[in-house]
Amino acid sequence: MKRFKSIWMVLPVALIFMAACEDDKDNPMFSSTDVPRIFGWSTVNKYFLDIKDTLSLGMKVSPEDGATYTWLIDGVEVANTKQLNYKFSEVKSYDIRFEVDRNGVKNYREAEVIVIKPFVPKEYTKKVVGFMTRNGSLETINLQNITHLVISSAVVDENYETLVDTVFTSLNIPLIVTAAHNEGVYVLLDVSGQIDLANGGPVYANYGFYNVIKDEGMRDQAITTFLKFAEDNNFDGVNIYLNNATEGQGILKTDITSAFFNAVAERLPAGPNGKFFYTATAPGGWLTSEFAPLASIEAIDWVNLQPFRYGAPEITEDAPVSGFKELAATWEGFGLPKEKIVDGIPAYGLHYKYPKDGTTVGWGNMWMYTSYDSYKSILARDADAQTKNKLEVDDGIFYDGHPSVQAKSEYVIEAGLGGVMVWGIENDTQDQSKSLVNKVRTTLGNP
Numbered sequence: 001m002k003r004f005k006s007i008w009m010v011l012p013v014a015l016i017f018m019a020a021c022e023d024d025k026d027n028p029m030f031s032s033t034d035v036p037r038i039f040g041w042s043t044v045n046k047y048f049l050d051i052k053d054t055l056s057l058g059m060k061v062s063p064e065d066g067a068t069y070t071w072l073i074d075g076v077e078v079a080n081t082k083q084l085n086y087k088f089s090e091v092k093s094y095d096i097r098f099e100v101d102r103n104g105v106k107n108y109r110e111a112e113v114i115v116i117k118p119f120v121p122k123e124y125t126k127k128v129v130g131f132m133t134r135n136g137s138l139e140t141i142n143l144q145n146i147t148h149l150v151i152s153s154a155v156v157d158e159n160y161e162t163l164v165d166t167v168f169t170s171l172n173i174p175l176i177v178t179a180a181h182n183e184g185v186y187v188l189l190d191v192s193g194q195i196d197l198a199n200g201g202p203v204y205a206n207y208g209f210y211n212v213i214k215d216e217g218m219r220d221q222a223i224t225t226f227l228k229f230a231e232d233n234n235f236d237g238v239n240i241y242l243n244n245a246t247e248g249q250g251i252l253k254t255d256i257t258s259a260f261f262n263a264v265a266e267r268l269p270a271g272p273n274g275k276f277f278y279t280a281t282a283p284g285g286w287l288t289s290e291f292a293p294l295a296s297i298e299a300i301d302w303v304n305l306q307p308f309r310y311g312a313p314e315i316t317e318d319a320p321v322s323g324f325k326e327l328a329a330t331w332e333g334f335g336l337p338k339e340k341i342v343d344g345i346p347a348y349g350l351h352y353k354y355p356k357d358g359t360t361v362g363w364g365n366m367w368m369y370t371s372y373d374s375y376k377s378i379l380a381r382d383a384d385a386q387t388k389n390k391l392e393v394d395d396g397i398f399y400d401g402h403p404s405v406q407a408k409s410e411y412v413i414e415a416g417l418g419g420v421m422v423w424g425i426e427n428d429t430q431d432q433s434k435s436l437v438n439k440v441r442t443t444l445g446n447p
Contacts, residue, residue, distance in 0.1 A: 030063035036102040037062050038109050044138065045111040048178035051091050055113060058083040059098060067102040073113075088115045114182060119273045122147060122184030126412060126444040127419025129304060129342055130437060131190065133197040134170055136426030143183040145437040146425065147446070148277075150239050150304075151176065152190035152197070154226050157208035163218055164191075164225040173233050181234075181273070188277055189230045192241035198372040199348060200423040201283065201309050202243030210244050213260040223264055231269045237277025239304065240264065245290040254293045265299035277301050279342075284327045285309060295334035302340040304421040305331065311350040311370065313362050317389075317398045318350035324408045328417060341417045345408055347375045347427040347436055349391075349399025373397055374427035375436055386434040402439050409443035420444065 039060040049055050059082060061067055071079040071086075074095050078086060088094065094113040099106060130146040133153075143149070151173070155165040180187045193209030195202055213219045230238050245257050261280070268276050278299055282291035284307040294303055307327040308319035328343050351371045354361055361369055378385045378399055389404045391397040400408075412420055420440050422428070432438045 030065075032066075032103045033105055034063055034102075035105055036064065036067050036100040036107050038098065038100060038107055041098075041109040042111050044172065044175065045109075046138075046175065046179075047096070047111055047113045048175065048182065049088065049113060049115050051088065051115050051117055055084065055086045055088065057098075059109075061100055063102065065102075067100050070099040070101070072097040072099070088113070091115050091117045114179075116178065116182040119181045120184055121186060121273070122447070124444075124446045126417075126446065127302070127342055127421075128437065128441055128444065128446060129419060129421040130425035131200065131304075131421060131423045132426055133424045134168060135197055136424060137171070138176055138179055140426040140430075142425075142428070142430060142432070142435065142437065143180055143185050145435065145441045146185055146422075147419070148186045148188060149176075149180050150188045150190045150279075150421075152200075152424070153192040153195065153241065154189055154229060155195075156191060156193055156212050156222050156226070158211040158218065159208060162225055163212055163222040164229070166226065166229040177234050186236040186273070186275075186277065187234075188237040188239045188279065189226065189233075189235045190239045190241060190281075191226045192281075193243040195241065195243055197424065199309055199346065200281075200306055202287070205244075207244050209242055210256075213242070214256055219260055219263065223267060227264075227267060227269060234272045236271055236273055236275065237279065237301075238264070238268075239277075239279040239281060241281035242291070243283075244287075257290075258293045258297070261294065261297050261300070265297065268299070279304060281306065282331070283309070284323060288327070288330060292334045295331065295336040300340070302342050302418050303331065303336060304342045304344060306344045306423065308344065308346040308423075311366075311398070313366050315352050315354070315395055319346050319398075319400055319404070321404060321407050321411070325411055325415075328411075328415060338416045339418045342419045342421045343408065343412060343417055344421045344423060345400050345405060345436065345440065347400075347422055347424060348372045349375065349378050349397045351393070351397045352395035354395050373399070375399060376427060376429045379429055379431075379434060386436075386439075400436060402434075402436075405436050405439045406443050409440050413444065 069080055069082050070077055071084045096113050097108055097110045099108045124147045128146045129148045131150045131152050132141055177187045194206045212222050268278055279302050280294050280300055281304045305327050307323040310323050311318040324343055328341050331341055351373045354369050382391055386402045389401045409420055422437055425437055428437050429435050
């Protein structure tokens with residue numbers, strides 16, 4: 001008993017000492033000339049606000065003793081408090097500035113407030129579906145060129161505790177969705193297995209997504225998770241990329257894949273803008289037949305095809321026009337209506353750098369001597385790269401420049417397809433005269 005008593009006598013002293021340390025840590029001493037720091041400001045210096053809502057901003061300032069505050073909208077003072085509540089009267093962009101003055105030492109933050117109207121989808125002749133990966137951002141894409149934005153991706157894997165990874169640490173999802181809606185662009189959540197963000201391809205022999213949908217309990221948990229995330233974040237739909245759809249060794253289980261896609265169809269929410277899209281991605285090449293069951297699922301609005309990654313150990317095009325046409329024809333043969341075929345274009349090139357020491361290059365080691373270069377990095381090598389489809393660098397960089405993009409887009413019109421998808425649009429240039437996505441838009445005749 002004495003032993004326990006002595007412990008309890010020591011604990012209050014220790015706690016007092018710890019509290020004192022915490023106080024010292026939380027309440028540092030500042031001089032009268034220290035700059036007042038501002039916390040809580042938008043990391044991209046943009047705020048999006050519906051015209052019917054009030055802008056409410058409350059900054060944290062340290063040190064704040066003796067500080068005064070000023071808020072300015074387009075240079076006009078509107079408040080002198082740390083908290084701002086302001087109602088805008090017009091749909092347009094405003095400049096906002098928050099100033100802090102402490103003993104004559106000043107600091108400030110500035111941003112753009114974009115006041116938006118209720119969502120009105122843009123008019124278009126054909127869909128231009130832009131896939132943006134986790135490597136992208138608002139600053140790296142041009143929303144004016146696309147009709148639908150797909151954010152890739154929420155990753156499904158049997159080894160995840162929640163089965164679905166919806167933590168987009170590098171992307172501000174609410175900001176991107178709001179910005180897209182303000183431009184009349186629908187936004188879909190991509191749901192995939194483990195994929196290569198550089199080229200959109202499936203990770204070889206990874207069956208994490210497929211193993212989830214094989215088990216009815218895990219399947220339903222995953223569907224609940226990604227649909228809730230989509231609904232909570234105002235997505236206008238989901239795109240499903242079941243990157244491997246077999247048991248391995250080419251054993252196709254269409255009953256499992258069809259059951260999954262139908263289960264998703266039965267649980268689709270209404271959507272924030274009157275329509276919740278349900279689409280899917282299917283690759284070309286030797287995996288194509290795995291995805292044929294998609295053609296018979298009526299609820300699917302369209303299928304995004306990936307007629308690229310055709311690069312072979314022998315040096316050749318990665319996304320030939322012939323492959324673009326053949327994959328569309330294959331899916332028409334599966335029974336998918338033409339208007340549901342959205343054929344794909346890569347915003348990257350396949351760069352060959354083969355050894356000169358006699359090493360034999362095959363499928364097993366090709367990855368050691370090739371790389372995927374973004375379209376904008378290709379332009380950095382050659383300012384006129386948009387006029388070509390290949391650069392004579394090393395053993396060649398094969399990519400889609402304007403000649404190839406135009407030919408493919410013209411085929412979409414000629415064949416009556418639904419549109420064009422681009423992977424990944426953050427790799428495009430912001431120079432509209434050289435942009436791949438802008439070339440797609442103008443060739444398709446979209447406004």
